Amino acid sequence: MKMKQQMLLIAAIVSVPLAIALAGKLEDFKEADRYDEGCDSIPATYSSERSACKSEGPRVHEWCDSGSRGPVTCGNEELTKAPKRDIEKLTRLISDLKDARSKAESNKGNAKTDDDKKKFEEEIKKIDADAYQANKDLDAAKAALDARKKHVDTAIYNLDQCLAYRRAVMNSFAAALDKMRNERETPEIKSLAESLVKKYERSKSGHEQQITAKQNALANCKSWMP
Numbered sequence: 001m002k003m004k005q006q007m008l009l010i011a012a013i014v015s016v017p018l019a020i021a022l023a024g025k026l027e028d029f030k031e032a033d034r035y036d037e038g039c040d041s042i043p044a045t046y047s048s049e050r051s052a053c054k055s056e057g058p059r060v061h062e063w064c065d066s067g068s069r070g071p072v073t074c075g076n077e078e079l080t081k082a083p084k085r086d087i088e089k090l091t092r093l094i095s096d097l098k099d100a101r102s103k104a105e106s107n108k109g110n111a112k113t114d115d116d117k118k119k120f121e122e123e124i125k126k127i128d129a130d131a132y133q134a135n136k137d138l139d140a141a142k143a144a145l146d147a148r149k150k151h152v153d154t155a156i157y158n159l160d161q162c163l164a165y166r167r168a169v170m171n172s173f174a175a176a177l178d179k180m181r182n183e184r185e186t187p188e189i190k191s192l193a194e195s196l197v198k199k200y201e202r203s204k205s206g207h208e209q210q211i212t213a214k215q216n217a218l219a220n221c222k223s224w225m226p
Contacts, residue, residue: 029192041199042176053172056165064162071155074221086141097131149226159218170207173200
């Protein structure tokens, strides 16, 4: 009889803290289930997953949205091709103008009359004006290509950072999801866990879609590098 009483006493001593722990866990789950998404939907009971999410979450917006960190897209391939095409066209034009000026100078030197000399002088002035403008346009095209390269470089860096932080947040939900699928200590906890599992699956899927989109954007930027 005494042995049975001792066992009951031990069971009571063990069950009290367990009940307290389950009650605390239930409240954590209830609080988390108030949120449809975001790090607050991870209960405080899952401290490491919640902490990782809250630590990396703000950086997702900082690096994945065009804002203070700069671009996360490279537009389209034409933005790289256009200044390259302009540089090639203007380089050829300047070379042709040099040849034309040399020919006009020769013609001027061989002119027999003042009228012919004047005609070739006017031609040279026109060629010089065209060459001046072509060189200005060439400088502008080179500057545009340099700016494009800086834009693409920045976007590639930003996208790398974005993907790292997005994966970190997704992993925190994936870890919470794995744990939550096994929660069934009480009917109330099991019911809340089922609700939270659905939310985590949506969050994980949303992050996967965003990661795919940013991976595609990164591949485009690398392909369109000047």
